[in-house]
Amino acid sequence: MPGWLQLADGPDRVQPERLTRAELANLAPRALLRHNDRRTVWHANIGPIQTPQLLSLHEDLAEIVESNRHDGDKAKPAALVDAYPGLGKSTAVRDYGKTLHRKQIALGGQTTPDGHRRVPVIYIALTGNTHIRGLNASICRFYGLPTSGDADTLAERAVDAVLSMKTVVFIIDDVHFLAGSRGSSMRMANQLKYLSNVFPVTLIYIGVGVRQRGILREGFSPQETLFAQFGRRTTPLTLRPFTIEDEPGRVEWRTLLLTIERQLVxxxxxxxxxxxxxxxxxxxxxxxxxxxxxxxxNRGCLRAIRSGRERLDAELMDQVKNDAAAEDARQELAAAIEAGLLSSRPSARKPPQKPK
Known part of the structure; x- marks a missing residue:
C-alpha cells in the first residue's frame, strides 16, 4: 500500500530546469552530477501523457465506475482493459486510479467516519499461476494485513478492510495470468465470479489477449455457464496503437511528439x-x-546527457537499443517510409489543441 498511496497522494514530479550549455559548464562537479541525475529520473518518468487514447479510456472507466452506485450486495459490473503489450494500458489505468483516489479523498476526506484511513482504490499485479488464496493474500498484503490462513479466512479479512477503508475500486493487473489451459479455465471463471460476488467494489482487470482466451465468450461448451456470467458482467475496453495510415492518425502522432518535446530537459x-x-x-x-x-x-536522453550531445538525432538514436518486438518490425516500416509508401507527417503541420 505505501507505494500506491505515495503515487496517489504524493505531489506531482517537478520538471528540472533546462540549462544552457554555458550554465551546465559553470556548474560545480557535484552540482552537475545532481542535475544530471534529476534529469535522468525525470526522463524515465515522463507521463502519463493525455493522449486521445488515454482520455477515451478514462471516460469509459469513469462511466462504468461512477454508475456502479448499487445499494446492498448486488454485484457491480466490471471492466476489462485488454490490449496488446506496450500500449500503456497499465499506466493509463493507474493514472485513472490516481485521479479517482484523489476525487474520493476530496469528497470524503482522508479518514472514514469511523476513523480509518480512506483507501478508495487498490492496485495489485498478479503473477503466474495465481490461485484464489494467492489473490486474497495479495489483497491482504496491500492493506498491511496478515497473510496467514486459508482462502476463506483471507477473504473475510480483505472484505473487512474494504468496508472499513471505503474502497470502491480494485485494479487487478496482469489478469491473463489467471487464464491457463482449457482444463483450468473453469477454475479461473469461478475465481473471477468469486471476486465480483464477495467484494463490494468495481473490478478493473488489465490483461493481454484475455478475450481471445474465451473469458468473455459463452464458454467452451453449453455447460460452462460461468463464462457467460462473467461476460455479461464485464465490459471490454482497449487501447489502440498510434497509426499513420490516415490524416487524423498522423496528426495524433505529431501532437504526441510535440508534447514529449516540451518535457525533454x-x-x-x-x-x-x-x-x-x-x-x-x-x-x-x-x-x-x-x-x-x-x-x-528515455534511453536516447540518457545517452545525450552522458555523451554531452544534449539533443536527439538519428545518429545518436541509432546507438540506442529498443525492445525486440519493435526492432523486429522496424525494417519493414522503415523501408515503406523510405520508399514513400508511408509517412508520419500530417499534411497540415500545425496540430490541433495539444494534450497536457
Whole structure:
C-alpha cells in the first residue's frame, strides 16, 4: 500500500530546469552530477501523457465506475482493459486510479467516519499461476494485513478492510495470468465470479489477449455457464496503437511528439526536434507503440546527457537499443517510409489543441 498511496497522494514530479550549455559548464562537479541525475529520473518518468487514447479510456472507466452506485450486495459490473503489450494500458489505468483516489479523498476526506484511513482504490499485479488464496493474500498484503490462513479466512479479512477503508475500486493487473489451459479455465471463471460476488467494489482487470482466451465468450461448451456470467458482467475496453495510415492518425502522432518535446530537459533541444526531424524515424522504431517510443526516448536522453550531445538525432538514436518486438518490425516500416509508401507527417503541420 505505501507505494500506491505515495503515487496517489504524493505531489506531482517537478520538471528540472533546462540549462544552457554555458550554465551546465559553470556548474560545480557535484552540482552537475545532481542535475544530471534529476534529469535522468525525470526522463524515465515522463507521463502519463493525455493522449486521445488515454482520455477515451478514462471516460469509459469513469462511466462504468461512477454508475456502479448499487445499494446492498448486488454485484457491480466490471471492466476489462485488454490490449496488446506496450500500449500503456497499465499506466493509463493507474493514472485513472490516481485521479479517482484523489476525487474520493476530496469528497470524503482522508479518514472514514469511523476513523480509518480512506483507501478508495487498490492496485495489485498478479503473477503466474495465481490461485484464489494467492489473490486474497495479495489483497491482504496491500492493506498491511496478515497473510496467514486459508482462502476463506483471507477473504473475510480483505472484505473487512474494504468496508472499513471505503474502497470502491480494485485494479487487478496482469489478469491473463489467471487464464491457463482449457482444463483450468473453469477454475479461473469461478475465481473471477468469486471476486465480483464477495467484494463490494468495481473490478478493473488489465490483461493481454484475455478475450481471445474465451473469458468473455459463452464458454467452451453449453455447460460452462460461468463464462457467460462473467461476460455479461464485464465490459471490454482497449487501447489502440498510434497509426499513420490516415490524416487524423498522423496528426495524433505529431501532437504526441510535440508534447514529449516540451518535457525533454536537454540543453540543445528545440521545437520540432522530435515532431519534424525524427517523426518518421521514431515511428519506424516504435511501430506506434507508446511503451516502445518512451523507452527509446528515455534511453536516447540518457545517452545525450552522458555523451554531452544534449539533443536527439538519428545518429545518436541509432546507438540506442529498443525492445525486440519493435526492432523486429522496424525494417519493414522503415523501408515503406523510405520508399514513400508511408509517412508520419500530417499534411497540415500545425496540430490541433495539444494534450497536457
Amino acid at each position: 536537454l540543453a540543445d533541444s528545440y521545437p520540432g526536434m522530435l515532431a519534424d526531424d525524427l517523426s518518421d524515424y521514431l515511428y519506424a522504431r516504435s511501430t506506434g507503440h507508446f511503451a516502445s517510443l518512451m523507452a527509446l526516448i
